[in-house]
Every structure is written in C-alpha cells, then in structure tokens.
Amino acid sequence: MRYTGAMTKETQFQNAPLADRMRPQTLEEFFGQQELVGEQSFLKKAIEADQVPSMILWGPPGSGKTTLAAIIANETKAEFIKISAVTSGIKELRKTISKAEENQWQQKKTILFVDEIHRWNKAQQDALLPHVERGLMTLIGATTENPSFEVNSALVSRTRVFVLSKLEVKDLEKIIQKALTDKEKGLGEKEIEITPEMVKEIALLANGDARMALNTLEAAANQSNIITRELLRQIIQKSHLYYDKGGEEHYNIISALHKSMRGGDADASVYWLARMLEGGEQPTYVARRLLRFASEDIGLADNFALVLANNVFDACHKLGYPECSVHLSQLVIYLAKAPKSVSAYFAYNKAKKDVEEYGNLPVPMHIRNAPTKLMEKLGYGKGYKYTPVEDSEGQEYLPAKLKNKKYI
Numbered sequence: 216m217r218y219t220g221a222m223t224k225e226t227q228f229q230n231a232p233l234a235d236r237m238r239p240q241t242l243e244e245f246f247g248q249q250e251l252v253g254e255q256s257f258l259k260k261a262i263e264a265d266q267v268p269s270m271i272l273w274g275p276p277g278s279g280k281t282t283l284a285a286i287i288a289n290e291t292k293a294e295f296i297k298i299s300a301v302t303s304g305i306k307e308l309r310k311t312i313s314k315a316e317e318n319q320w321q322q323k324k325t326i327l328f329v330d331e332i333h334r335w336n337k338a339q340q341d342a343l344l345p346h347v348e349r350g351l352m353t354l355i356g357a358t359t360e361n362p363s364f365e366v367n368s369a370l371v372s373r374t375r376v377f378v379l380s381k382l383e384v385k386d387l388e389k390i391i392q393k394a395l396t397d398k399e400k401g402l403g404e405k406e407i408e409i410t411p412e413m414v415k416e417i418a419l420l421a422n423g424d425a426r427m428a429l430n431t432l433e434a435a436a437n438q439s440n441i442i443t444r445e446l447l448r449q450i451i452q453k454s455h456l457y458y459d460k461g462g463e464e465h466y467n468i469i470s471a472l473h474k475s476m477r478g479g480d481a482d483a484s485v486y487w488l489a490r491m492l493e494g495g496e497q498p499t500y501v502a503r504r505l506l507r508f509a510s511e512d513i514g515l516a517d518n519f520a521l522v523l524a525n526n527v528f529d530a531c532h533k534l535g536y537p538e539c540s541v542h543l544s545q546l547v548i549y550l551a552k553a554p555k556s557v558s559a560y561f562a563y564n565k566a567k568k569d570v571e572e573y574g575n576l577p578v579p580m581h582i583r584n585a586p587t588k589l590m591e592k593l594g595y596g597k598g599y600k601y602t603p604v605e606d607s608e609g610q611e612y613l614p615a616k617l618k619n620k621k622y623i
Contacts, residue, residue, distance in 0.1 A: 233433040234426045236400040237393065238282050240289050246425075247386035248279055248379055258377060265292050267326065269347050269354040271362050271371065274379025275464075277424025280357040283379075284328045287355065293324035300334040305342055315352040325352040332356030333365035340367040347373055381423025388418045390425050391432055402436050409442040416444065420451055465496075469504060472547070477512050481551035488547045498536045498543060502528040505546055516556035523549060562622040569617060576614035 239245045242252055242259060252259050261267050267287055272280040288295035296311050315325040329335070329343075344367065347354045354374060356362075362371050382390075391414050394401040417435075421428035434450045435442045468490055475483035491501055502524075509524035527546040531539040585595035600607035613620055 232430065233394060233401065234429040237390070237397070237429060238285060240286065242286055242290070245279065245282065245286060246389050247382045248283075251377055251379065252283070262287055262290050265290075267291060267293075267353055267355075269374040271332065271354075271356040271358060271366065271374050271376045272379060273358050273360075273362055273376055275381050275423060276359060277421070277426040277428075278379040278381060279425065280379060281330060282425075284330075284355050284357060287326065288328070291324075291326060293326045293353065294318055295326050295328065297328040297330070300329055300331045300339075303329075305339060308339065308342055312346055312351070315346065319351060326355060327352045328355045328357070330357050331359075333358040333360040333362075337367060340370055344370050344373070382421075382425055383423075384415065384418045387421055387423070387425060387428045388414055391417055391428055394429055394432060402432070405436060405440060407436050407440055407442060413442050413444065413447065416447060420447070468494075472501075473504070473508060473512075476508060476547065476551040477555065479551055479555075481548045484547045484551040485544055488543055492536065492540055492543070498531045498539050499528070501543055502531040502539075502546075505543070505550060508550055511560045512555050512557060513550060513553050514556045514559040516554035520550060520553050558623055565622045569620070573614075573616060576616055579611060579614065581610075582612060 242262065245252060250256065272283060274280055284297070288297075294314070296314065298307050298311065311325075311327055315327070318325045327343075332340075335343075343354065346352055347370065354370075356366070356374070358365065362376055395403065395407055395409065395414075397403050417428055417431050420431060431447070431450060432442075435446050438450070439446055468487055472484060472487035472491065475487055488501065492498060506521075506524040506528050509520040513520040523546060527539075527542045530542045534542070580594050581596065581598040583590075583595040585591040590596075600610050611618060
C-alpha cells in the first residue's frame with residue numbers, strides 16, 4: 216500500500232476535537248436556547264420554510280452561534296459560504312459577491328456566514344452593506360461583542376439581532392451525556408466511568424460554554440477511563456470565568472458593582488468585586504472606580520469614605536494582587552454600608568452648566584486680588600470684608616448675573 220500523505224475525510228473527522236465531532240446537525244439535536252429555536256419560535260419557522268433573514272447572532276463563547284449557522288447551512292437550499300473576519304478581508308468578500316451574483320442568475324440563494332463579524336473594520340462592513348441591502352445574499356454574522364458598539368449601525372438596522380445566552384447547566388449535562396454515549400461521534404466506545412455528580416461538575420466548570428465542557432471531558436477521557444474529581448482538578452486548575460476586560464461584560468460587571476454599593480447591598484458588592492478580580496481585572500482599575508464612587512455617591516454624607524478609598528488605592532499600588540484583594544473587599548463593604556449623598560456631584564454639574572451657558576462672567580471687583588498699586592487704584596478688592604476679623608454676612612461672591620444662585 217502506497218502512502219500518499221493525504222488524510223481521508225473519515226480520518227480527519229476521527230482526529231477532530233470532540234467538540235467539533237459532536238456539533239449538532241439539526242435543530243432537534245441542538246440543546247438550549249429554546250426561546251430562540253423552540254417549536255413556535257420565529258427562527259425555527261424561518262429555517263424550516265427556507266426563508267432565513269439576514270441576522271446577527273450575539274452571544275458568549277460556546278453558546279451555539281457557529282453551530283446554529285451550520286444547522287441553517289444543512290437545512291437550507293441556499294449555497295452556504297463561511298468566512299472568518301479574523302483571516303478574511305475585502306478580497307475574500309469580492310469573491311463571495313461574485314459567487315452570489317452567479318447564484319442569483321441561476322435563481323439560487325446565497326447565505327454568507329461571517330464569524331466574529333465585529334473584527335471587520337468599518338470599511339469592510341461598509342463594502343458588505345449594499346449587497347445585503349439589495350438582497351444579493353443573506354448575511355449571518357456571529358459576534359461575542361455588543362453589535363450596537365462593534366457593528367456598523369446601518370448593517371445592524373438591516374438585520375435581525377438574535378441574542379444567545381450562556382447555556383444552562385442542565386443543557387450542558389445533556390450535551391456531556393450525549394458525548395459519553397455516542398459511539399459514532401463521541402466517547403461511547405471508550406465506556407467512560409463517570410458519576411452524575413462529575414458530569415454536573417464539568418457542566419458547572421464550563422460556565423455556560425459547550426465547547427469548554429466537551430474539551431474538559433475529552434481531556435479527562437484521554438487521561439483515564441475513570442473520571443474523578445481529582446482528575447478534573449488536575450486538568451482545570453482554576454474555574455474559567457468569562458470576563459472580557461475590553462468588552463461589554465466588563466462594563467456590565469462594573470455597573471453591577473456600582474449599583475450594588477449604591478443600593479447598600481454589601482454582599483452583592485463583594486460578589487461583583489470577586490468576579491472582576493478573579494476574572495483578571497487590574498486591582499488599580501477597581502480602586503480608581505471606588506475612589507470616584509466615594510465622592511460621587513457618598514460625598515458629604517461620610518467624608519471619611521474618600522480618605523479610606525484613597526488609602527486603599529495606595530495599598531493596591533504597593534501590594535498588588537492577590538494581597539490587596541482584602542483591602543478592596545474592606546472598602547467595598549464600607550462604601551456599600553455608608554450613607555449616600557450626591558449633593559457635591561449635582562452641585563458641580565449645575566455650576567458647570569452655568570459656566571457653559573454664561574461663559575466668562577467677570578469676577579466681582581471686591582473679591583479680586585490687588586497685588587499692584589494700579590489694580591488697587593482701579594478698585595480691585597475695594598470693599599472686601601475679611602471674614603476672620605469682621606462681619607461679612609451679605610457679601611456677594613458670585614458674578615452679578617448669578618446673584619443668589621444655589622447649587623447645593
């Protein structure tokens with residue numbers, strides 16, 4: 216037998232990761248996202264009727280975006296073209312447009328799937344827009360980032376945005392069990408010994424990510440036919456937390472921390488703090504936000520909050536993580552339980568508004584400084600009452616146009 220170096224499709228499939236081999240081919244095999252693809256859902260009906268609209272699938276890693284696109288590919292009569300925004304550019308898009316025009320002449324539909332569409336720049340997204348607009352092709356974009364921020368607004372307005380949630384633990388358990396029993400695509404031939412508790416453990420560790428769950432299962436099965444907690448601990452040293460420091464989840468969690476402290480819930484505040492730090496956030500970033508919070512939300516109700524926040528910020532610089540985590544925890548609990556006042560925050564904003572509206576109003580003559588004889592002669596400082604030694608009640612300090620204006 217002569218070896219050619221070529222790998223057959225069967226061999227390629229066998230060597231593929233478990234997560235790829237177990238990828239569902241039909242909606243019936245698709246676990247989770249029932250609100251999106253359930254029996255009476257718009258999307259399920261659209262797929263079955265082969266009337267798929269242009270869409271953006273938005274959700275966290277491992278929630279099923281690529282899988283759902285592959286299912287649409289299998290169940291539609293259109294030609295399905297898949298490109299990655301990471302490796303593809305205008306050149307690949309032009310080839311796709313040419314193919315779509317050829318299909319249109321043959322009365323055949325084209326579906327273009329763009330993985331990680333948020334990675335395309337504005338020029339690339341603009342190049343796609345007119346062809347989606349005139350119906351030359353149906354676009355399916357997949358993204359982990361909020362389309363409102365990362366995708367051309369004109370493109371978003373011409374698509375339907377479907378939001379995929381993190382998979383539930385029960386859905387991940389079903390996916391794991393299917394992989395354990397499937398002899399053709401999964402690990403059924405290996406007869407893996409695993410308890411329901413360990414299946415749930417893998418599902419919990421996966422944090423809503425089906426790919427991560429199957430990768431963990433495969434790594435454990437490659438080590439032993441008996442999967443124990445000790446084995447899982449060897450494979451996963453630390454629970455995988457989804458916290459994208461540059462993406463929307465970052466802002467969602469810092470918002471949750473702020474609102475929990477503002478609402479006086481110290482327990483929730485400490486939880487969101489831990490989510491940020493364990494997810495890899497820089498402690499100095501958190502400390503800066505807390506330093507701002509101490510004046511913006513607590514302010515004059517407890518002036519010591521600012522002192523403590525400044526000291527903790529200094530401690531974060533000196534100690535770093537993980538040592539400074541206890542300092543941040545102490546501060547977060549204090550800020551959550553402290554009384555709140557926004558008078559300083561609102562006072563500044565009101566004053567700022569007047570500055571913007573009235574411009575450079577003149578300083579009243581009596582409170583101007585008079586360092587020279589000429590300025591004194593011109594009336595600078597004339598009539599000023601020095602409060603420590605004389606009664607200055609009724610003395611005006613605001614410009615005449617803002618007389619008696621109250622900011623606090």
